Amino acid sequence: MIVTGGTIRTMDPAAPRAEAVGVRDGVIAAVGTLAAVSAAVGGPVHDIGGDTLLPGFVDPHHHLYLVASDVHTRALDVALRDLGALLDRISALRGTGSGWLRLHGVRPLQLTEGRLPTAAELDAVCPDRPLHVMSISYHESTVNSAGLAALGIGAGTPDPPGGVIERDRRGRPTGVLVEQASFAAESATRRATDDPDGWVRRAVEHSHELARHGVTRIGDMAVPPAGATRYATAAPDLAVVAHRWHVGTAEIGDPAVPALAADGHPRAPLGGFKILADGGERCDLCLDRRQLWRSTASLPAAVARHGRRALALARRGGTPARRADGRWHNGTRVLDADGLRRAVHASVAAGLSPAVHAVGNGAVADLLDATRGVDEVLRVEHAMVCDAALARRIGDAGLQVVAQPSFLHDLGDELTVLPLPDPLRLVPLRTLRAAGVHVALSTDYPAGTMSPLVGIGAAVTRRTRSGQVVHADEALTVEEAVAAWTRDAAAVLRSDAGILRVGAPADLVALGADPWTADPDHIASIEVTGTWSAGGRTFTAPTRAVRPPCT
Ligand SMILES: [Zn+2]
Structure with missing residues (x-):
């Protein structure tokens, strides 16, 4: 198959644009001019009718297992x-x-x-x-x-x-x-309430819903050990490739590393082990004395403006308490510094690459200590509250961050009721990149909105649902945001997808408008017109289906 007839953005820095992409046996066999691709690859020509073609979106932090449950x-x-x-x-x-x-x-x-x-x-x-x-x-x-x-x-x-x-x-x-x-x-x-057949049916249905949003590959970030067998049943019918990151036997957050077979179906490969360092909304927020004072001083104004919700938000993390680092912490820790170190080392020893949920700056700081001496590129999930000094430490340690800009869209209005004291930033994408951190973006669906385009829009505009802008100087360019949802997201899954180059899986998405030239506020509503996974069509927009598929 040859795909041509629109704007093709390869996300390959060496050759960012192309006229055609040739696909053979589910793999990209040629990229370049239509003449060169036609000479290299036979088969039908698919004209995308002026649409924009990109590598399929990769959502490295998703929860298909939970959704299908x-x-x-x-x-x-x-x-x-x-x-x-x-x-x-x-x-x-x-x-x-x-x-x-x-x-x-x-x-x-x-x-x-x-x-x-x-x-x-x-x-x-x-x-x-x-x-x-x-x-x-x-x-x-x-x-x-x-x-x-x-x-x-x-x-x-x-x-x-x-x-x-x-x-x-x-x-x-x-x-x-x-x-x-x-x-x-x-x-x-x-x-x-377990229903194994229902799980498989819903997993396949949800994978097609993902294809509708242009997604071709996900990291499923909380699969129980028994989910490996269930995934093996569903895998041949999945419209996406799902990399399995398993959790402990008892529940999400259980640090006991399960025994898992190293292989898996190619459409549901083993990814690694998920560890929880802190809570979610009750993350480990760590403040110095001045920040604590400023945070406390800002509360009356927040209550005057937002009423009971501001109080409820302030109470959520509990009363700040001074810890061994001399700073004040609130929120919940699932594992303390020592438990975190043991969990990371146990995961690596079991041959499972750790992905550590650390939302607050206190949890991220302890994670950096926990990974000392670990010869493995670790994923940090969220790192939602961070300042430049901590970002530099993440960059120096070579950790990869998987962040969720759609939380700005979904939750930004609530999260800004109590402003973070400077220099802490919320979803600090620019700060992290400037510190040399490998940043991938994700949805965390169903916690966040499913569409990567909503997340790309939020990373570029930093807008909440009501339209307010959160830390405008943390915005990414369209190029950076799309890369973080394709090439850079595939990298945290240890996959060579996310880039249109010879040898990569033929995972493609066609969009009704080009995000690079669209009004940033309209990126979220760009239409996905077609999706291909390993060269197979997984979604066709109803309005485009009437067009002849081949010319
Ligand atoms: Zn999650």
């Missing part, structure tokens, strides 16, 4: 004003299925109350079956009274390491589970 992923991700509206929505869904009901997608900070509902509040709309309501990030969730009973959580249940069972004044669980307590419940209710 549920029928209600993002069922609660609708514009909800307050807890009353959320409870109405839950009530409407309570009749689906039997046994445990798992619902996902609440954005607590977007509710007026700034919190999840309690067991008592859930009982009012769903008293008769165990219910697990998960936030969009999975880092916090809430269960009703039947759910607390089914999970065996009572007043005497201790908090798990790295997690909190929220309690009322009398010490009784409120139903709200935070960080490792939430992940333990997620694992238990996932096992209780």
Whole structure:
């Protein structure tokens, strides 16, 4: 097959533009002028009709396993004003299925109350079956009274390491589970509702949804050990290649490295091991004395402007406490510095490349210490709060950062309610690149928006949903953002995809407009018109399907 007839951007710095791409046996066999490619490769010619052709998007941090585990992923991700509206929505869904009901997608900070509902509040709309309501990030969730009973959580249940069972004044669980307590419940209710055939069906469906967004390859960043077999069943039918990053046996965040076969189906290869250093929204934020003072001083103005939500946000991370480094930390640590070092070394010893979730600057700093002497290129997931000094240390250590600019779009309005004290930056893409860090971008779907074009738009414009700009000087160019979602993203998956050059997999995406020349504010809404994975068509836009495929 020869693809031609539009703007072809190869993402190959040595030859950024081409007139045609030739594909043979799922691999790119020629790139260059139409005459040269035609001479090298036979087969039908596909005219992209003036569209822009790029390497297929690579989303190195995605959660296909979790998405395929549920029928209600993002069922609660609708514009909800307050807890009353959320409870109405839950009530409407309570009749689906039997046994445990798992619902996902609440954005607590977007509710007026700034919190999840309690067991008592859930009982009012769903008293008769165990219910697990998960936030969009999975880092916090809430269960009703039947759910607390089914999970065996009572007043005497201790908090798990790295997690909190929220309690009322009398010490009784409120139903709200935070960080490792939430992940333990997620694992238990996932096992209780397990449906292997349904998983395979939904995984294939979701892979086609990804193809619709131009994605050809993902890193699945939280696959339980048993997911290897399930992936082997689904792999031949997947529209994307899914690199499996496994989690521990018990739940997400369990640092026990599972025994895994080194090989796998070529469409679901083994990637590595995922380690959690800190929480999500309750990340390890580390402030010096002046930053702590400034942060505290800014609270009254935030409360005056944003009311209860500002207080809820300020309370989330807990009271800052001074740690051994002489700085004040809040948020949750899943593993302390020592536990982190042991987990990283155990993962490397087991032959699994570690990817470490570290959102806050405190967790990233400890990770740098933990990786000393480790002869392996590590992935840092998120590194969402960082200053230039820490970025330089990441660059010097040679760690790769997988960041999520779509969080600026999705959550930017909430995350800026309490401004970060200088010189800390939120999603510090420019600061990281300037420090020589290899930065790949990703969605973290379903925690973030699925479309890479939304993320590319956010990396370039730094705009939140309401249109405000967060740290304008952290913006990337279109070229940098697209590279971070193709070439640079493939590199963190140890894949030679993400670039149109001879020998690379023929993973392609055609776009209805060229992101380089589009209005930056319109990049997010550029239409994906076609997607190919290993040379096979995985998506054709309905409006383009009527055109003759070959000329
Ligand atoms: Zn994630």
